[in-house]
Amino acid sequence: MNAGTLVPPLAGRVLRARTPSAGPHLICRVVLVEHEGRYALIDTGFGEEDLRAPRERLGGSFLWMAGPKLQQDELVTHKLYDLGIETERIEAVYFTHLDLDHTGGLPAFGEAKAIAHEAEIHAAFQGQSRKETLRYRRDLHLAQHPRPWGSFPTFDETWFGLPAAPLQLLPEGDAFVLDLPGHSAGHCGFALREEGRWTVFVGDACLEIDEFTRPDASTPLGVRLHHLGADHNRQRARETRAALHRAFVRAPSGTRWWTSHDPREALSP
Numbered sequence: 001m002n003a004g005t006l007v008p009p010l011a012g013r014v015l016r017a018r019t020p021s022a023g024p025h026l027i028c029r030v031v032l033v034e035h036e037g038r039y040a041l042i043d044t045g046f047g048e049e050d051l052r053a054p055r056e057r058l059g060g061s062f063l064w065m066a067g068p069k070l071q072q073d074e075l076v077t078h079k080l081y082d083l084g085i086e087t088e089r090i091e092a093v094y095f096t097h098l099d100l101d102h103t104g105g106l107p108a109f110g111e112a113k114a115i116a117h118e119a120e121i122h123a124a125f126q127g128q129s130r131k132e133t134l135r136y137r138r139d140l141h142l143a144q145h146p147r148p149w150g151s152f153p154t155f156d157e158t159w160f161g162l163p164a165a166p167l168q169l170l171p172e173g174d175a176f177v178l179d180l181p182g183h184s185a186g187h188c189g190f191a192l193r194e195e196g197r198w199t200v201f202v203g204d205a206c207l208e209i210d211e212f213t214r215p216d217a218s219t220p221l222g223v224r225l226h227h228l229g230a231d232h233n234r235q236r237a238r239e240t241r242a243a244l245h246r247a248f249v250r251a252p253s254g255t256r257w258w259t260s261h262d263p264r265e266a267l268s269p
Helices: 048-052 054-058 060-066 076-082 118-126 130-135 138-142 221-230 234-250
Strands: 002-006 026-029 031-035 038-042 090-094 113-116 157-159 162-166 175-179 188-194 197-201 256-258
Touching: 031 188, 048 054, 054 060, 054 138, 113 118, 118 138, 157 175, 162 188, 162 234, 221 234
Parallel strands: 038 090, 090 113, 197 256
Antiparallel strands: 002 026, 031 038, 157 162, 162 175, 175 188, 188 197
């Protein structure tokens, strides 16, 4: 689901991500996970409060750099309503990371467990650097969640070469959280298998799918600037993108790959 469209300045010159109808743009992808009537989300996109007070909740710098559309019909709560799913039925919200464009919808899910990487939770709630204070909205998006935060288990397994830990919502062996460090202090991805087919959600480890499907292709200026400004640890982020390329090649043919912000998808060869 797209829970927020982004149109950065000069998007047509710096991004490959585009659709024929909408032109160059980015999205805020949210994944709904369902098994035997139980539901969970991965990330939340923007929320109702972000639409009401965008400058206060998102900040002027983000509004200018990302160009969010902030449309009511794109909110994850609106998408769930269209599917006939009440917010109270969401048991858990898993996060790739806790940047403000991934957590704005969390206040709508007060009954759900909020779960992220332990290092990400520490950076979001206790980090003091300028980048951490800009990227996280600890008082507005995070600290108001009424339930204690939970963290993922240790990454003692692997999924096609990527450090992994089992995710409990789906049957054993069908869901893993992936350790994908670099973009933020504790960035994660997810591998989910349904009817024998894997879907991999890499979050912001890559802005565009071309970064791991075609690593030798020239990288657009906007993507390079994004990593320069947003990555917590550039060296580890580059290593993660290289590991994703190896996993993309090794994964079963037809494995579906998504990033948070590229509206396209990729399929393993």
